[in-house]
Amino acid sequence: MPTLILSDGSRHTIPEGRPIAESLRIIAAKSGAVAVKTGDAMLDLYTPAPVEGEFTLVTKESPESLELLRHSVSHIMADAVMRLFPKVKLAIGPAIENGFYYDFDMEQKLIPEDLARIEEEMRRIVKENAIFRRFEMPRAEALARVRAEGQTYKAELIEGLEGDTVSFYESGKFTDVCRGPHLARAGFAGAFKLLNIAGAYWRGDEKNAMLQRIYGTAFWNETALKAHLAQVEEAKKRDHRILGKQLELFHLTDVVGPGLVLWMPKGSIVRMELENWIRRELLSRGYDVVYTPHIGRLGMYRTSGHFPYYQDSQYPPLIDRETMKQLADEKCSCGELCNRMEKGEVDGYLLKPMNCPHHIQIYKASQHSYRDLPVRLAEFGTVYRFEQSGELGGMVRVRGFTQDDAHLFCTPEQLEGEIASCVELTKLVLETLGLTDVVVRVSLRGPESGKYVGSAENWARAEENLRHVVKNIGMPYTEVVGEAAFYGPKIDFIVRDCIGRQWQLGTVQVDYNLPERFGLEYIGADNAPHQPVMVHRAPFGSLERFVGILIEHYAGAFPLWLAPEQxxxxxxxxxxxxxxxxxxxxxxxxxxxxxxxxxxxxxxxxxxxxxxxxxxxxxxxxxxxxxxxxxxxxxxxxxxxxxxxxxxxxxxxxxxxxxxx
RNA sequence: GCCAGCGUGGCUCAACGGUAGAGCGCCGCUUUCGUAAAGCGGAUGUUGUGGGUUCAAAUCCCACCGCUGGCUCCA
CATH class of the missing domain: 3.40.50.800 (Anticodon-binding domain)
Known part of the structure; x- marks a missing residue:
């Protein structure tokens, strides 16, 4: 008789002449497993398994089983929504980190009270206990089917799929295009709760339709669900916006303006201690401290590329009274004014969105020999960015913030060493403060060429330099395309806030482009001019965001050296x-x-x-x-x-x- | 910016067409006390702003501003 070997070492004989999948299902079900895995692929219990191979059982204890559960519950939710609102069009409904969501396009506006109704309907579906049955059909047929049902988003999804066949899952009367895997039956759905409603653009693109998204979460049992919800409640008490108010650390008021932070005396102590600490570290590492103004002429930003590349996220330029009056007399429209500023016909000042152009001017103010390099110019530089109103939040997303910024000007030979020491400094910052839940991300250029300055060669070189360093830092990292700064790729350090959102703090960025645009030079050993490379770096990122995260990290109970009152x-x-x-x-x-x-x-x-x-x-x-x-x-x-x-x-x-x- | 929800003393919240209220905090008085809350008394609001409906609006409607959660963008 054939024997099946599971990767836990157990051997199982299979009755002759029966499909292997069925045997697997029986074995899995007996052991309480909810799916099986072969390699990286999870197979649900009703999916035909390959005839040979090593199989691992996926039990309720393994984290991936929660993913499967949540994915299935999101389908159950979609089923419920369709029963209650028959005209709904389905978009996507994946499992996410702590739960799941499903996006719907429907006439009726969902209100929070609807969630209870939907949950009730979901419980009914669970009780019906339908099998999640997988079936496949050829692409063309699948497309025709979803189109006939009026499911235009599903049709768009199918059009984007590779392969000749498309898989569906059917449970009761509900069918959805889906890759799976799923629970064997709806009745296994465990404990779930719908949490909130949010808008979401189809495919995340603001040019597309705004869909209604329902977020929820699911666990295998009520106890785990309750524990999770309690933990979320507990985490909310650490929220820096709440603690910041209670402990009088900072203040935000629309009298000053949204996203503009007032540091109260106690919060200022925390910031001051961090600044003093890092400034000493910088001086001991051969940095020079500089100060620069908060505004700069438009021409400089035209050279750097901030204007117009970065235009959308800047406060509009400041224009002097005379010019403004003159333009008004000429009946110049706002649109025309923008055009003329872009062309450089009208001068103005910009609230600085970044410190680099100013630091570059300091570099340019004196001649540099290769013997002087690297030149490292540091400043706690306050910058202003006109973020979209819906994006603002507490201290972690604001419109005016202070970067612990520095720009290093070095030779190509020195570059990787400089990057490495910046990364070291960032690690020191994070380790000293006990921020261990940190993700390293290498942010690379994306395909949209309009977003970036500089040549392909420059970018390739810079990305190569970064990869080289990051491989040696002993921290796991991921590469993300399309997250680079407009002038160069970067290494970002990302942490989480109390409700699990990820925020970029420290950053190290390589830049061949601004030195070129500003015509920077140093005299080499060959007595000829050469172009330096720049590194932009900020171990804290911004002091506002950093302190915001720090408040949550310590739950407001700062260590002695940072405590406002010791x-x-x-x-x-x-x-x-x-x-x-x-x-x-x-x-x-x-x-x-x-x-x-x-x-x-x-x-x-x-x-x-x-x-x-x-x-x-x-x-x-x-x-x-x-x-x-x-x-x-x-x-x-x-x-x-x-x-x-x-x-x-x-x-x-x-x-x-x-x-x- | 877009979608949804929410804006009531300093803070947390109640009142949900019919006289704006509680706890904490604050102020005053009494008490001077040994390791997580002493007692008594008092003040505090053009209910985010501006319009409208109504005999009457915190409450219903409209617009704006702000906040929260998402979407997109970024430190």
Whole structure:
């Protein structure tokens, strides 16, 4: 009798003359598996399996089983939506990281209350327990079928598919074009919840129709679902927008303008500490510090290519009064004004969207020998970008932000070494702060040629340089086409916020193009002029976004060196007021950021307040301490740490600050 | 920018056509207290802005502004 070998080593005899798929299904079902895998391909239990091969069972414990579940639940949801709103056109409905979505094109606007109705319908479908039956048909036939059903998006999908046949899944009366795999039956659907409704352009392109997207999530059981939802709720409490308000770190108001951050005193401390730290690191690495203005002439940005390449995400140019008046007299329209500015007939100033053109002018201000290179110009440079209103959010997506920017000008031979040390610095930043959930992305040029400046050779060289470095940094990375800056490819460091969204922080970018456009030079050993290569880099990315992410990372409880208030002195009663003031003065004199709790509260209340304010250390001073010239130390999470001399305390805290822990 | 939802004292929320309210915070007084909330009293709102419907609007309608979640773009 034939024997099937599963990759767990178990051997299974199969009755002769029966399809192998059926045997696999029986084996899988017996073991509680929901699918089987051969190589990278997951096969559901009703899909014909290849006759030979090694099979792994996919159980409910494996992460990919959740993907399968969620994909199937998204189909069940689509089925439910179609039952409730028969005219709906289906777009796509994949499983995503923590759940699934499905996009619909329908007349009726979905409202949150509809979700409950849809869920109810879904439960009915689950109860019906139909088999997810896979079948295939030739392309032309498939196309005719979906067209007859009026499913125009599905037709578009089929047109884009490779291969001669198209697979469908049918469960009950619902059929969908789908690659699979799926649950064996709708009844296995487990626990699910629909979460929210959102708009989404068909294929993500704003020229296309706006579809209605329903997001949801699913787990194998109620407990896991509840745990996940609770975890999401918990994560929301770390949201930097909430903590930023509670802890008075920053403020946003439409009086100043959307996306324009006001750093409050406490938030400013965090930023200042980060700036001071990194500035010392830069100086020790041979960087020079520079300062440049916030605006620059249009001509400079025409040379750099920011204007017009980057035009859409800039605040409109500033024009002086005289010119404006003159143009008004000429009855110049706005459209015409734009044209004339693009042509360079009208001058103006731009709020700087990037610091590089200014730094380039500093480089150009003096002659450079190959002996001077690399020149590394660093600045906490504030830039302004007119982001689309719908994109703004808290500190992580704003219209004015400060980059810990620097531009390195070096010889081609020095380039890879410079890139590598920038990457090292970025890693140091992330490691020091314990940001470990970081993804490295190599962002390359995409096919749209209109978005980029420079020659194909320059791009190829730059991409080669980056790949070469990134291979040696010991971090896994992915390459993404179409994510490059307009002047060059880059290595990006991407982290997640409290609700799982990914944000780019640090970046290292190679640029052969701006040196060319600005005609940069250095004199080589051969006594002839050569063109330097530029590296743009920012280990934090932007201080706004970085601090926003950091607030969430620490849940507002900053380590001692970053804490806006490091110590709070808590007198037990008025009797120790004078002694407590002395302790406070001593701490401040030692360079610690210390405050004193307001009088007229019991010690318990003072402790509670300081803990909620996330002050790392409290020193309790009562009659006992005053008498012995001591302080009783308390940590916000570790509790009472015992009594000690103020000098001991200072030494202890200074050590902790130096360690940045 | 587009789709959807939401804007009520400093904060979190209630009132959902009929006199805007609670908790926390804030201010004052009493209490001076030993490791996560002392007691009493008080002030605080042109309900985001502007129009409209109505005898009457926080509540219904329209426009704008802002925020939140997505789509697209980026640090």
């Amino acid at each position: 110590v709070r002195v808590l007198p037990i009663s008025e009797g120790q007021a004078e002694y407590a003031q002395g302790v406070l003065k001593g701490l401040r004199a030692a360079g610690l950021r210390a405050e004193i709790a307001p009088a007229n509260e019991k010690i318990g209340a003072k402790i509670r307040q300081a803990t909620m304010d996330k002050v790392p250390y409290m020193v309790v001073v009562g009659a006992r301490e005053a008498e012995q010239g001591q302080v009783a130390l308390r940590h916000r999470t570790q509790g009472d740490l015992g009594a000690m001399k103020p000098e001991e305390l200072v030494e202890r805290l200074k050590r902790e600050i130096a360690e940045k822990k």
